[in-house]
Amino acid sequence: MLKRMGLIFVIVAGLITFTSPDGMAQKFPAKDITLIVPWAAGGGTDTIARALVKNAKNYFGVNVNVVNKTGGMGAVGMGAVATAVPDGYTVGLITFQLSTYRMMGLADLSYRDFGLIQLLNQSPASISVAADSKFKTLKDLMEYAKKNPGVVTAGHSGAGGGWHLALASIAVREGVKFNFVPFDGAAPTRTAVVGGHIAVATTGIDELLQLYRAGQVRILAVNDTKRHWLFPDVPTIAEAGYPNPKIIYDWRGLGAPKGVPADRMQILINGFKKCFDDPEFKKLAHDLGLPLAYRDPKGFEEFLKEMEETLRPALESVGLLKEKK
Amino acid sequence: MQLELLFEAFGKVMFDPINFLFVFIGVTSGIIVGALPGLTATMGVALLIPFTFGLDPVKGLLMLLGLFSGGIYGGSISAILIGIPGTPSAAATVLDGHPLCKKGLAGKAIGMATIASFFGGTVGALIMSFLSPQIAKIALKFGPPEFFALAFFGLGIIITVSGKSILKGLISGVFGLMITTIGFDPLSGCPRLTFNSTELLGGVTFIPALIGLFGYSQVFQGIEKILILPPVKSELKNIIPKFKEIGSVFKTMVKSALMGTFIGAVPGTGCDIAAFVSYGEARRSSKNPEKFGTGILEGVAAPESGNNGATGGAMIPMLTLGVPGDAVTAVLMGALTIHNFQPGPLLFRDHPEVVYPIFAGMILAQFVMLGVGLGGARFFASLINIDRRVMTPIIFLLCVVGSYAMRFSFFDVGVSLIIGIIAYFMNYYGFPGSPILLALILGPMVEQNLRRSLIISHGDPLIFITRPISAAFIFIGIFIIITSYYRIKRAMEKEEKMASVAEKERID
Amino acid sequence: MKREDIGIGVGLLILSTWLFWYVGRYRVKEIYGYGPDFFPRVLAVMMAILGLSLIVNALLGNSLKMGDRIDPKGFVRMLISIAICIGYLILTNILGFATATFLFLFGLMTFLRQKGILVRLFSSVATAILVWSIFRYFLVIPLPEGLLF
Numbered sequence: 011m012l013k014r015m016g017l018i019f020v021i022v023a024g025l026i027t028f029t030s031p032d033g034m035a036q037k038f039p040a041k042d043i044t045l046i047v048p049w050a051a052g053g054g055t056d057t058i059a060r061a062l063v064k065n066a067k068n069y070f071g072v073n074v075n076v077v078n079k080t081g082g083m084g085a086v087g088m089g090a091v092a093t094a095v096p097d098g099y100t101v102g103l104i105t106f107q108l109s110t111y112r113m114m115g116l117a118d119l120s121y122r123d124f125g126l127i128q129l130l131n132q133s134p135a136s137i138s139v140a141a142d143s144k145f146k147t148l149k150d151l152m153e154y155a156k157k158n159p160g161v162v163t164a165g166h167s168g169a170g171g172g173w174h175l176a177l178a179s180i181a182v183r184e185g186v187k188f189n190f191v192p193f194d195g196a197a198p199t200r201t202a203v204v205g206g207h208i209a210v211a212t213t214g215i216d217e218l219l220q221l222y223r224a225g226q227v228r229i230l231a232v233n234d235t236k237r238h239w240l241f242p243d244v245p246t247i248a249e250a251g252y253p254n255p256k257i258i259y260d261w262r263g264l265g266a267p268k269g270v271p272a273d274r275m276q277i278l279i280n281g282f283k284k285c286f287d288d289p290e291f292k293k294l295a296h297d298l299g300l301p302l303a304y305r306d307p308k309g310f311e312e313f314l315k316e317m318e319e320t321l322r323p324a325l326e327s328v329g330l331l332k333e334k335k
Numbered sequence: 336m337q338l339e340l341l342f343e344a345f346g347k348v349m350f351d352p353i354n355f356l357f358v359f360i361g362v363t364s365g366i367i368v369g370a371l372p373g374l375t376a377t378m379g380v381a382l383l384i385p386f387t388f389g390l391d392p393v394k395g396l397l398m399l400l401g402l403f404s405g406g407i408y409g410g411s412i413s414a415i416l417i418g419i420p421g422t423p424s425a426a427a428t429v430l431d432g433h434p435l436c437k438k439g440l441a442g443k444a445i446g447m448a449t450i451a452s453f454f455g456g457t458v459g460a461l462i463m464s465f466l467s468p469q470i471a472k473i474a475l476k477f478g479p480p481e482f483f484a485l486a487f488f489g490l491g492i493i494i495t496v497s498g499k500s501i502l503k504g505l506i507s508g509v510f511g512l513m514i515t516t517i518g519f520d521p522l523s524g525c526p527r528l529t530f531n532s533t534e535l536l537g538g539v540t541f542i543p544a545l546i547g548l549f550g551y552s553q554v555f556q557g558i559e560k561i562l563i564l565p566p567v568k569s570e571l572k573n574i575i576p577k578f579k580e581i582g583s584v585f586k587t588m589v590k591s592a593l594m595g596t597f598i599g600a601v602p603g604t605g606c607d608i609a610a611f612v613s614y615g616e617a618r619r620s621s622k623n624p625e626k627f628g629t630g631i632l633e634g635v636a637a638p639e640s641g642n643n644g645a646t647g648g649a650m651i652p653m654l655t656l657g658v659p660g661d662a663v664t665a666v667l668m669g670a671l672t673i674h675n676f677q678p679g680p681l682l683f684r685d686h687p688e689v690v691y692p693i694f695a696g697m698i699l700a701q702f703v704m705l706g707v708g709l710g711g712a713r714f715f716a717s718l719i720n721i722d723r724r725v726m727t728p729i730i731f732l733l734c735v736v737g738s739y740a741m742r743f744s745f746f747d748v749g750v751s752l753i754i755g756i757i758a759y760f761m762n763y764y765g766f767p768g769s770p771i772l773l774a775l776i777l778g779p780m781v782e783q784n785l786r787r788s789l790i791i792s793h794g795d796p797l798i799f800i801t802r803p804i805s806a807a808f809i810f811i812g813i814f815i816i817i818t819s820y821y822r823i824k825r826a827m828e829k830e831e832k833m834a835s836v837a838e839k840e841r842i843d
Numbered sequence: 844m845k846r847e848d849i850g851i852g853v854g855l856l857i858l859s860t861w862l863f864w865y866v867g868r869y870r871v872k873e874i875y876g877y878g879p880d881f882f883p884r885v886l887a888v889m890m891a892i893l894g895l896s897l898i899v900n901a902l903l904g905n906s907l908k909m910g911d912r913i914d915p916k917g918f919v920r921m922l923i924s925i926a927i928c929i930g931y932l933i934l935t936n937i938l939g940f941a942t943a944t945f946l947f948l949f950g951l952m953t954f955l956r957q958k959g960i961l962v963r964l965f966s967s968v969a970t971a972i973l974v975w976s977i978f979r980y981f982l983v984i985p986l987p988e989g990l991l992f
Binding site: 500 | 847848855862866878879881882883887890893896900907910911912914917920925931944947948952955957962963970974981982983984
Binding site for chain 2: 086160
C-alpha cells in the first residue's frame with residue numbers, strides 16, 4: 011500500500027514539474043494574455059481598452075483578450091487584477107477610481123497594490139449647458155449660482171468621480187453652491203442636460219463631441235491648461251476667468267499584479283508601449299478627442315502619488331473623505 | 336428619411352450572399368448564446384467585437400445585429416424546454432412556455448415563440464427605420480421623474496406575475512428591491528450592506544440571481560423528485576402553429592410589439608422589461624386571465640413579441656442620441672465607436688453608409704431568425720426526450736458555468752447557489768420568483784430616479800405629478816394596478832370555485 | 844400552510860426591523876434628507892406591513908393550501924448533490940476545468956442512478972469537452988486551470 015502511494019506521489023510530482031511553467035524553457039508570452047477591464051462592455055474605458063489591444067498580436071505574438079469584470083465602481087475588477095496569479099498573463103486596466111477607494115473608505119486598494127505598466131490618457135473635465143441655456147459664459151453661470159446658492163442643478167456621472175470632484179473643487183474655491191445631481195454614467199448626464207432636466211453638466215470633454223458638433227450643447231469651459239484640438243472655440247478654465255492651479259484629470263492606465271517576474275514585466279511594458287504607439291490606435295484616439303498621455307512605470311507612479319494629494323482636499327470639500335488613519 | 340437610400344441598402348444587404356452569410360452566422364450564434372443560461376446577448380455581442388476588427392465595418396455590424404436578434408429570441412428556447420430563461424428577457428416566457436412543455440407541447444411553444452419573435456422584431460425594426468428621429472425627440476423628454484414613473488408602472492406588473500397569492504407576490508417583490516440596495520450607492524458614494532466585502536460592493540449581479548431563481552431551484556427540485564416525476568414525451572409533430580392559433584393571438588402580438596418597441600426606445604429600459612410589461616398587459620386585458628400560467632400560447636406570444644420589438648426600439652436612442660437603449664445596444668455603441676462611427680445626432684447625416692445597412696440588416700435578421708428557428712424547433716424539442724438522469728446533471732453544470740461566466744467569478748457562483756436554495760424553499764411556500772426578478776431589474780431605476788428627482792425638486796414630491804409624462808405614467812400605473820388586482824382576484828376565485836366543484840363531483 | 848405563513852411573517856418582521864435599524868448608520872447629512880438610508884427604510888416599512896398582513900391573513904384562515912410537500916429522501920439527495928457541486932468547484936482549481944467537469948457529470952449521473960456506464964461515460968466526456976472548447980476557443984473566457992486541463 012505504502013509503495014503504491016509512493017508511486018502515485020512520484021507520478022504526481024513529475025506531472026507538476028512537467029506542466030508548471032518553471033520546469034519548461036522560458037518563453038513569454040506563450041499563450042493569450044487577458045486584459046481585465048473593470049467597467050462594462052461598450053463604455054468609454056472598454057472601448058479604449060479594446061482599441062488599444064486591437065493589433066496586439068503584431069507586438070506580442072499572441073492575442074490580448076479583453077474581459078469585463080464589473081461592479082462596485084470598478085473595485086471588483088481592479089481587485090481581481092491585484093490578486094491575480096502574477097505570471098504576467100493577467101493584466102488590468104486601472105482607472106481614476108483607484109485613486110479614491112481608500113480615501114472614500116470603499117476598499118483597501120490603491121496603486122501600491124499593482125505593478126504599474128503605463129499611463130494611457132488623462133482627460134480634462136468640461137462644464138456644459140444646453141444650447142438654448144441662458145448661461146452664455148462660465149462667468150454668467152458662476153455669478154448666477156453665487157447669488158442663488160443651491161438653485162442651479164449640476165449633473166455629474168457619479169459621486170466621487172473625476173468630473174464631480176473637478177466642478178466641486180472649483181465651486182468650493184469660488185464660494186459657489188451647486189445642487190449636485192448624480193447620474194449613473196456619462197450618457198444619461200449628457201442626455202439630461204440636452205433634455206433640459208438639469209441646468210449644467212460636468213463630463214469629460216470628449217464625451218460631448220457629437221452633441222457639440224450637432225450644436226445641442228454649449229461648452230462653457232474645459233478644465234485644462236490648453237484648449238482641446240477638437241473644440242477650438244472652447245476656452246480653458248483660466249481663459250474663462252477662473253484660473254485653476256490643481257487640475258483634476260480623469261486617468262486610465264495599465265497595471266499587473268504585484269510580483270510578476272521582472273523579465274516578463276519588461277516584455278509587458280515594451281509590448282504595451284508598442285500598442286500605444288500603434289498608428290491606428292493613435293488615429294482613433296485623435297478622432298474621438300481622447301487626450302493620450304504616455305508615462306512609463308516610474309512617471310506613472312509619480313503621477314498617481316500627486317493625484318492622491320490633489321484629490322484629498324477635493325473629496326473633503328464634498329464630504330466624501332472617510333480615510334481610515 | 337430617404338427612402339431610396341434605404342432601398343439601395345436593402346438591395347446591397349439582401350442580394351449580397353456574403354452579407355447574408357454574416358447575418359446568418361450572427362443569428363445562429365445568437366440563438367446558441369441566448370439559449371445557454373448565463374450567456375446573454377450582451378455578452379455574445381461583446382465577445383464577437385474582436386472578430387469584426389478584420390471585417391468591413393458594415394459586415395461586422397450585420398453579424399452583431401443578427402446576434403442581438405437571435406440572442407433575444409434564443410433565450411425563449413431554454414425558457415420553454417427547461418424552465419430556465421437563457422437570457423433575462425425570456426424570464427416572462429417561462430411562465431407559460433414551460434407549462435406548455437410539460438404538457439408535451441414544447442415544439443408548438445417554440446414555434447409560437449419563433450413566429451411572435453419574428454413579428455415583434457419586424458415591427459420594431461420597421462419603426463426604427465422610419466420613425467427614429469421622431470421617437471428620439473420623445474426620449475429626450477424623459478428626465479429622472481419620468482424614469483421613476485415608468486419604473487413604478489413596471490413594478491405594477493408584479494401583481495400579474497404573482498401566481499396564486501398577490502400578497503406573497505408583493506413580498507417577493509419587496510424582497511427583491513431590498514437585494515438591490517446591497518452594494519455601492521452611486522448617488523452618495525457610500526457602500527451599503529456590504530459588510531466590508533469588496534465583492535459585495537458590486538451588489539448581487541443580475542445574471543447569477545436569475546440563474547439562482549430559475550436555474551438552480553429547478554435543478555434542486557428535479558433532483559429531489561427525480562424518482563417520482565413521470566417522464567415527459569415531447570410531441571414532435573405540428574411544430575408550426577395553425578393559422579387559427581396565430582389569428583387568435585394576433586391582437587396580443589401587435590399590442591406587445593408596439594409596447595415593446597416603445598419601452599425599448601426609452602434609454603435604460605430594455606427587452607426584459609418589455610417582455611414583462613407585454614405579458615402583464617396581455618393577462619390583464621384577457622377575457623380569461625386565470626388561464627395564464629397554465630400553459631397557453633398567448634402567454635408565449637406576448638412576451639416574445641414584446642422583447643423582440645424592444646430590440647429595434649433600443650437601437651433608436653443609441654443611433655440618434657448616442658444613448659444606449661439597453662445593455663446590448665451599449666455594447667453595439669462601443670463597437671460602432673471602435674470602427675470610428677460615433678453614434679449621436681450626426682450619425683445619420685455623416686454616415687448614411689452605415690445607418691441604412693443597419694436598418695436593412697435588422698429587418699433581414701428577423702427573416703433569418705424565422706427560418707433558423709422554425710427549422711430547428713423540432714431538434715430543440717427533441718432534446719427534452721433525453722433521459723432526465725443525464726439531462727439534470729448537464730443543466731446543473733450549465734447553471735454553474737453560466738453564473739461563473741458573467742464575470743468569471745466563483746463569488747457569483749456562490750451567490751447564485753444561495754439564491755437557488757432560497758428560491759427552492761420559496762417555491763414550496765407559494766412565493767413566486769418572477770416578482771424578485773422584476774424588482775432586481777427595476778430596483779436601481781426606481782431608487783436612483785426617486786432620489787434624483789427629489790434632489791432636483793429640492794425635496795418636493797409634487798414633481799412627479801406636475802410633469803405631464805411622469806403624471807401620465809403614475810396614473811396609468813395606478814389604474815393598471817387596481818384593475819389587474821380585481822381582475823386577477825376574480826379570476827382566481829372563479830378557478831377556485833371550479834376546482835372545488837370538480838372535487839365535489841369526484842367525491843360524489 | 845397556516846403555521847408556515849405565520850412563521851415566515853414573523854421572520855419578515857424581524858428582517859425589516861433589523862434592516863430599518865442597520866441602515867441608520869448610512870444616514871449622511873445630504874441635502875433634503877433623501878440619503879442612502881432613505882430607500883431601504885421605505886422598503887423595511889413596506890415589508891413590515893406585508894409581513895403583518897401575512898400573519899393576519901393566516902390567522903383568519905385564508906392561507907393557501909400546501910401544494911407539493913418536500914420529499915425527505917429527495918431532500919437529502921438534493922443536499923448531497925450540492926455537496927458534490929462544492930467539491931467540483933474546489934476540484935476545478937486543482938485538476939483544471941475540463942477534467943473536473945467530467946468527474947462532476949459522471950459522478951452526479953451515477954449518483955442519480957443512471958444505468959449503463961457507457962451512456963454515462965460518453966455523455967459526460969462529450970459535454971465536458973464541448974463546454975470547455977466553447978469557452979476556450981469561441982468565448983475566450985479564462986477558465987480555472989489546474990494540473991491537467
